[in-house]
Amino acid sequence: xxxxxxxxxxxxxxxxxxxxxxxxxxxxxxxxxxxxxxxxxxxxxxxxxxxxxxxxxxxxxxxxxxxxxxxxxxxxxxxxxxxxxxxxxxxxxxxxxxxxxxxxxxxxxxxxxxxxxxxxxxx
Amino acid sequence: xxxxxxxxxxxxxxxxxxxxxxxxxxxxxxxxxxxxxxxxxxxxxxxxxxxxxxxxxxxxxxxxxxxxxxxxxxxxxxxxxxxxxxxxxxxxxxxxxxxxxxxxxxxxxxxxxxxxxxxxxxxxxxxxxxxxxxxxxxxxxxxxxxxxxxxxxxxxxxxxxxxxxxxxxxxxxxxxxxxxxxxxxxxxxxxxxxxxxxxxxxxxxxxxxxxxxxxxxxxxxxxxxxxxxxxxxxxxx
Numbered sequence: 001x002x003x004x005x006x007x008x009x010x011x012x013x014x015x016x017x018x019x020x021x022x023x024x025x026x027x028x029x030x031x032x033x034x035x036x037x038x039x040x041x042x043x044x045x046x047x048x049x050x051x052x053x054x055x056x057x058x059x060x061x062x063x064x065x066x067x068x069x070x071x072x073x074x075x076x077x078x079x080x081x082x083x084x085x086x087x088x089x090x091x092x093x094x095x096x097x098x099x100x101x102x103x104x105x106x107x108x109x110x111x112x113x114x115x116x117x118x119x120x121x122x123x
Numbered sequence: 124x125x126x127x128x129x130x131x132x133x134x135x136x137x138x139x140x141x142x143x144x145x146x147x148x149x150x151x152x153x154x155x156x157x158x159x160x161x162x163x164x165x166x167x168x169x170x171x172x173x174x175x176x177x178x179x180x181x182x183x184x185x186x187x188x189x190x191x192x193x194x195x196x197x198x199x200x201x202x203x204x205x206x207x208x209x210x211x212x213x214x215x216x217x218x219x220x221x222x223x224x225x226x227x228x229x230x231x232x233x234x235x236x237x238x239x240x241x242x243x244x245x246x247x248x249x250x251x252x253x254x255x256x257x258x259x260x261x262x263x264x265x266x267x268x269x270x271x272x273x274x275x276x277x278x279x280x281x282x283x284x285x286x287x288x289x290x291x292x293x294x295x296x297x298x299x300x301x302x303x304x305x306x307x308x309x310x311x312x313x314x315x316x317x318x319x320x321x322x323x324x325x326x327x328x329x330x331x332x333x334x335x336x337x338x339x340x341x342x343x344x345x346x347x348x349x350x351x352x353x354x355x356x357x358x359x360x
Contacts, residue, residue: 010161013328017168025175033180033188038305039124039281041187046298048291053129055222063222065178081178084216088174092212093167096205099155100163 018089025081029065030074124192124277124306125217126232128225135288140230146238147211153204157333165331166201170209172320173197177213181312189309192236192277195244195270196317199262199334200324203245210237231284235277244273248334257341259329263322266334270317271310278306 036044043049061068062080070076131139158166173193180188193213197206211233217223224232248269255261282302286295321332329335 010328010331013331014164014168017165017324018171021168021172021175024172025178029175029178032178032190033182035180035182035186035188037124037180038183038187038189038278038302038309039126041185042298042301042305043130046293046301048130048285048289048293048298051129051290052127053225055128055218055224056226057219058222060220060222062220065221065223080221081175084174084178084221085171087216087220088212089167089171091216092170092209093164095208095212096154096158096163096166099151100158100160101155103160 021085022082025085026078029081030077124232124236124274124281125214125224126228126235126281128227129290130225131228131231131284132288132290133227135284136227136231138288139234139284143211143230143233143238146207146234150204150207150211154202154208157202157205162201162205162331162333166205166209169197169201169206170212173209174213174216176316176320177217183305183308183312187305189274189306189312191313191316192240192274193317194236194240194242194277195248195266195273195313196320198241198245199248199266199269199317199321200332202333203241205333206241206245207237210241231281235281239277239280240273243276244269247272252334252337257338259325259335259338259342262325262329262332262335262338263318266321267314267318271314274310274313275303275307278302 035041040049040052043052055063057063062083065080065084066073066076067079067083070079154166173191173196176191176193176196178190180190183189192210194206194210197209200206201209214224214229214232214237218226218229218232244266246269248265251265251268252261255265279299279302282295282299285293285298289295289298321334325332325335329339
């Protein structure tokens with residue numbers, strides 16, 4: 001296993017993973033379908049779509065995945081996507097940092113069998 | 124599948140809010156067992172990736188689209204309890220900053236995508252893994268099957284909630300059939316994306332994939348026999 005693990009350093013893997021998320025949100029999302037999603041589509045077809053109320057946060061700077069004050073659609077959506085990613089990363093990353101087991105360099109860092117197979121912590 | 128405010132009445136929204144709060148309380152406890160120094164940053168990135176993935180609506184025909192929910196993907200990559208927190212964080216940011224999904228509907232959305240989507244995705248993944256050989260190659264296909272089923276089941280649960288507390292006098296059977304059939308199609312996209320992402324991560328860093336742990340252990344035993352310290356302790360970022 002150790003050879004496979006060393007092929008790519010953890011730090012580099014994380015950087016690539018983050019970069020791909022930012023690229024999808026910041027660049028790729030411009031090319032996303034603008035059709036209503038399944039729920040909205042069904043809601044309008046079935047006749048309850050008009051029950052939807054505008055979100056109380058619809059005047060937030062990134063409402064609707066576009067950035068207030070940026071006219072260029074591509075840039076506006078890209079900035080909102082990247083901002084959203086960073087917000088999620090900050091909140092989730094911070095939460096998981098607090099929740100994690102801290103292992104002071106002990107023998108079983110990582111997925112040690114001391115915590116049982118994934119089966120025991122499953123739902 | 125982000126439910127806006129106004130689709131469900133107040134009692135139903137309060138009930139799903141309570142379910143979401145209870146689920147998150149359990150997830151906060153469960154995630155402690157899943158997260159360590161290496162997997163905590165991974166899990167934060169999984170949440171980020173799901174946010175990005177949810178922006179990529181793909182067309183599914185007849186003027187409608189679908190997007191990744193990410194429950195099965197997050198569960199397989201980060202562990203089921205952690206995944207519930209990942210998806211819930213994504214939904215929180217979307218509701219608060221992107222005006223995507225309602226505020227009174229946040230509990231509903233967390234219940235549908237965070238609890239049901241993750242729960243179904245993980246349980247189906249586990250069931251498929253139990254049938255397939257315990258190898259790394261089984262992880263992505265099993266994740267894809269979990270993803271495939273998680274979407275229509277979440278849609279079915281929405282339809283049940285709408286039958287109980289929908290605000291418009293609409294045939295709940297009609298809503299159920301339409302929701303489940305459209306989301307069965309969207310589930311195919313979910314399965315495809317989940318397969319590609321999970322297979323990619325398993326391909327380069329299987330040690331960071333929660334759902335690959337047993338396969339990695341099985342492989343280590345096969346290759347090296349009873350080797351001490353199967354996982355290198357020095358591998359920190």
